[in-house]
Amino acid sequence: MRITNALVKGAANGQLVDIDIDPITGKITTITPAAGPFIAETEAEIYDAAGRLVSPQFVEAHIHLDYANTAGIPRDNESGTLFEAIEIWRERKEAGLNNPDLIRRNAIAAAKSAVEHGVGFIRTHVDVTDPELTAFRVLKDVKEEIRDWCDVELVAFPQNGIYAYQGGDRLVEQALKEGADVVGGIPHLEPTREDGVDSLKHLFDLGEKYGTRIDIHCDEIDDAQSRFVEVIAAETTKRSMQGLATVSHSAAMSYYEPGYMARLLPKLASADVTFAVCPNENLHLQGRGYSHATPRGVAPIKALTDFGLNVALCQDSISDPWYPMGNGDLLRVVDTGLHVSHMLQPKYIDNCLEFITHNPAKNLGLRGYGIMEGNPANLIVLDAHSEREVLQEGCPVLLSVHRGKRVFSRAAINTDWES
Structure with a gap:
């Protein structure tokens, strides 16, 4: 599984990253600068975070x-x-x-x-x-x-x-x-x-x-x-x-x-x-x-x-x-x-x-907790671009991954205002 264009706290200069997850071990294998639009070369599942905040599971x-x-x-x-x-x-x-x-x-x-x-x-x-x-x-x-x-x-x-x-x-x-x-x-x-x-x-x-x-x-x-x-x-x-x-x-x-x-x-x-x-x-x-x-x-x-x-x-x-x-x-x-x-x-x-x-x-006393290479992939994608936005808006979780496996996903809520 790959999560692309993820905003992860602590990333250099706030740049977006791609997170690769091994489907066998359920661990994060690499975290690399986002490559932009991603074309799948394998059968790996792709999830585009689109610049949203990715956090360890609560x-x-x-x-x-x-x-x-x-x-x-x-x-x-x-x-x-x-x-x-x-x-x-x-x-x-x-x-x-x-x-x-x-x-x-x-x-x-x-x-x-x-x-x-x-x-x-x-x-x-x-x-x-x-x-x-x-x-x-x-x-x-x-x-x-x-x-x-x-x-x-x-x-x-x-x-x-x-x-x-x-x-x-x-x-x-x-x-x-x-x-x-x-x-x-x-x-x-x-x-x-x-x-x-x-x-x-x-x-x-x-x-x-x-x-x-x-x-x-x-x-x-x-x-x-x-x-x-x-x-x-x-x-x-x-x-x-x-x-x-x-x-x-x-x-x-x-x-x-x-x-x-x-x-x-x-x-x-x-x-x-x-x-x-x-x-x-x-x-x-x-x-x-x-x-x-x-x-x-x-x-x-x-x-x-x-x-x-x-x-x-x-x-x-x-x-x-x-x-x-x-x-x-x-x-x-x-x-x-x-x-x-x-x-x-x-x-x-x-x-x-x-x-x-x-x-x-x-x-x-959790070991291997957090979004780091080598850690188990236990993470969520929030419909927000900062912790401040998460707190102020009470943003929903769009994707949950536990031990490298998708638990659930939901679509972002978009409001269409009449012009």
């Missing part, structure tokens, strides 16, 4: 595919709070509504929606606080079922806590034994602060034991005293696990006072902790207890980025008890994240795709 670093498309069943989240959502999910499990076939269909539908918006890699948290590990075992099968068009990582996520839920610690480990890729946790929902700290130590023990990364739902609460993020930094450093731990959500960081932040940020940087921030979802869930001057409740994306920390922007939910909207479109998430964080200066706008490409790729 990376969704935090989503819950097992929760997808369940909003309103058994009931709606009338308060809009995190805690009512968790209660609704408990009711759903106890009512036996999470049957394997439904989980599978909902998860695949959500994954397809994300892929149609440019995603090629997904890290999904999967609730393992279920003695049967129903959702985990279904998602493990889904991971294999969709591998030709999307790579999926499974996080063993104890939605109800490892100590707050009887046997939660055992279930996380069982999921790891059965092939979970990442250790998850939720310390702020454990019975006490001390239990939360102990849970993190136990989860790091599991990460070391099974050789996995760690991704923690951390401090997702409107409480400036919820500070498990510093425990994650400390455990990461003590165990020489720099770069292997991700802090997800961390809404409480938006409430931290400047003096504490000044002390915390260097610790996070030293531990090379990465972040998965979900601005749309936390704008919806947080600040519900305020009658006016409602806080945003979104982790400080700008402060983290400016300090050199790695921040991925993520969808989190697609129509579930936590968030009734969402369709897997990460461009919407980037738009919200930059707006809510006062990041509409050119240096952020012109590099906005980093939040859904290379940054989340680091969270996942």
